[in-house]
Amino acid sequence: MNAVAVLLVLADCATLVAVCLDHGVGWLWGGAVAGAVLTIRGAWRLYRRRLWLSWLQDLPRSAASTALAFALLTGVGLVAGAPADGLAAAQWAMIAFALVIEPVRWCVFWFGRWCRKRFDRCDRTIVVGAGRVGVTLARTMLEHPEFGLRPVAFADSGPHPDREPPELEIVDGDLADAIVRLRAGTVVLAFSHTRESPLVDAAITAHRMGCSTLVVPRMYELHPDGPGIERLRSYPLMRLGTSPTSRPTWWVKRAADLVLAAVALVVLSPVIGLCALAVLLESGRPLFFRQVRVGMDDRTFVLYKIRSVRQSGEDDSQVKWSVVGDSRVGPVGRFLRRTSLDELPQLWNVLRGDMCIVGPRPERPGFVREFSAIHELYWARHRVPTGLTGLAQVHGLRGDTSIADRSRYDNYYIANWSLWLDLRILLMTAGELCCRRNR
Template structure:
C-alpha cells in the first residue's frame, strides 16, 4: 500500500491524545461575546435609524440604506474581534466602506430611476458618517479603558519561550489594552532558564493547560521545538476553540492586512476559527439532512436493485456493517452494500481490500466502480455520523497505524467524516498514498467553506460520470 508502511508497533505518535472541544459553559459563551464589536454594531444601527428618521427617504430607501451601510460595513469586517483598538488605524477602512455604500445608493438611484427620495438617501449616508465616526472613536477609547481598568482580557498561553515569546508576554503585561493576559508558556525546549521567564513555564501539554486554565487565546511564537510540534499546537488550539495568533517568519517585513493583528510592534496572523464553530456549519448540516433524505427517497429503487444483485451473487448479509472512526475519534457503525464475498471469518477490520481482490465478484466490482456500494451511507448522514463532504472515515486499526507513521493524520478528525472528499476528487481512492490523502483532508478543513463543499460535490459528479464512461 503506497504511503502506508508495514510498521504496527505503537509509537509515541500513535498514543498521542487527540483533544476534544471543550463543553461550552455559560461563562465561556459570555466571554466569547466581544463587547467592542457589539458596541460598534449598536452605534451603526443607531446612526442608521437616526438618519432615516431625520431625512425620511421612505420605506424603500430606508431598506436600501440599511442594506448598503450595514451590509458593506459587515463585509469590510468593521465588526470583527481585534486586539488593537485604534480608531485611526480603522478609519481608512470605515471611510472606504461608507464610500462604497454611498456609491451603491447612487447606483440604485440611477438604474431604473429608483424610487423617489434618492437625494435624501445620499444625504443620509453622509450624515451617517458624521454621526458614526465620532461614536466609534468613543467606543474604541472606552474599550481600551475597560481592558486596563477591569482587566477584560483573554487568558493567553504563549507557545515558545524564546526572545520573541518573552517580548510578547512583556507587551501583554505592560499594555492590557490589547486584551491579552499571559498565564504561561508552553515550550519543551525553552531558550532561557525558567526562573528568568515572566510567567510560568508549564510542564503539562497544551491541551491540558488550555482546559485547566480556561484559556481563550494561544499565541505561537518561535520555538526550538520541531516545526511539526508547533503545527500540532496550532491544531490543538484551533480544535479546542481558542483564538490562535501566529508570529510569522520574517515578521519585520509584514504589512498590516485583513488577517494581521498588531501587538505593539509585532504582527500576529489570526488563524480562522474552527469550521464547526461557524454559523455556516449549521447550513452545511441542514443541507446534509435535506439532500440525504431526498437522495434516499429518490434512489430507493436503485438501492433495492443493487441489494437484490448482491443477494443473488453471494447471499446474505446484503448490508455490510463496519466500525469506522468519526469526528473527535468517536467510533460509529458505517453501512455499505456488501461488495466482498463472505468466506469464513470477517477480517475486514485489519485487511485492506485492493484492486484485484479475488473475494470481489462481478457485482461487487460494478458496485465499487460506480460507488453504488456507498449509497447506504446516506443513512449515516441522516443520523449525524457523517457529512456529505468531509474526510473519508477509516477503520480504528488503520487510524492507529497511520497516526503512528504519518504526521497530522490524527488532525483529519476535527470535522465529521464524509461520503466524498477533496482527496477523493483528486484521485486518491483505495490503494493510494495516505500522506497525500491526509494533506488534502487537512487542507479541506483549513479552507472549508460552503462553496468548497459545492465544488467538491460537482467534481464528484464529474468523477463518477468520467469513470463510468471509461
C-alpha cells in the same frame, strides 16, 4: 474580546436609524440603506475580532466601505428608475452616516481600551514558546492590557536562559489539558530556544479546542500589515481561522446535509433495492455490510454499505486493506465499487449525525492508529465530521492511493472550509461519477 465588535455593530445600527429618521427616509429606502451599509462593512471585516483598537488605523477601511455602499445604492436606484426624492433622501442619509459614525467609532474604541485596562477584560492566553520572542510578547501583554490579552502560562520545556520571564506557569506537556485547566481563550504561537517546537501540532490543538490562535510569522520584523494580521505593539500576529464547526455557517451545512440525505434516501431507495437484489443473486446474504469507522474527535461509529465482497469465512475487513483486483469481488461488487453505489446506505449515517455529505473519508480504527504513527498530521483529519465524499476523493485519491496526499488534502479542506468549497466538491463529485475521471 467580541464585545467591541458587538458595540461597533450596535453603533452602526443606531446611527443608521438616527440619520434615516432625521432625513425622512421611508421604510423601504431605510431598509436598503441599512442593508447596503451593514453588508458591505461586514464583508470588509469592520466588525472583526481585534487586538489593536485603533480608530485611525481603521478609518480608511471604514470610509471606503461607506463610499462603496453609497455608490452601490445610487447605481441600483438609477438603473431601477427609483423616484428622485426617495433616492436623494437615502443619499443624504448615507452622507450624514459617514460624518456621524466616525466620532462614534472613536468613542467605541476608546471605551474598549479603557474597559480592558480598568476591568481586565482580557483573554486568558497561553504563549507557546518561552524563547526571546515569547517572553517579550508575554511581557508586552502584561504591560499593555489594552490589547486584550493576559498571559497565564508558557507552553515550552523552559524559559529563555538570557531573559527573565514573567512569573507564569511553564507547561511542558499536554496543551489541550492546559487550555482546559487554565481556561485559556487564546493561544499565541511564538518560537522556542530549547527544542524544535511542534507549532503545527499546537496550532491544530488550539484550533480543535476552540481557541483564538495567533501566530508570530517568520521574518516578523519585515512582515507587512494585511488581512488577518493583528498588531501587538510592534509584533505582527497572524490570526488563524476558527474551527469550522464553531461557525454559524456550519449549522447551514448540517441543515443542508439533513435535507439532502433525506431526499436522496427517498429518491434512491429503488436503486438501493436493486443493488441489494443484485448482491443477493450473486453471493447471497447479508446484503448490507457494517463496519466500525473513526469519526470526529476520534469517536467511532458503525458505517453502512452495500456488500461488494463475497463472504469467505472470517471477517478480516477491519485489518485488511482493500485493493484493486481482489479475487473476492465479483462482477456485481466491481460495478458497485466503480459507480460508488455501494456507498449509498451511508446517507443513513448522515441522517444520524455520524457523517456529513462532504468531509474527510472515515477510516477503520486499526488503520487510523497505523497511519497516525507514520504520516504527519493524519490525526488532525478528525477535527471535523467525516463525509461521503471529500476533496481528496475528487482528486483521485481513493482506494489504494497515497495516504500522505489524502491527509494533506483533508487538512487543506479543514483549514479552508466554506459552504462554497463544499458545493465545489459536490459538483466535482458529480463530474467524477459521470465522466469516470481519476479512476
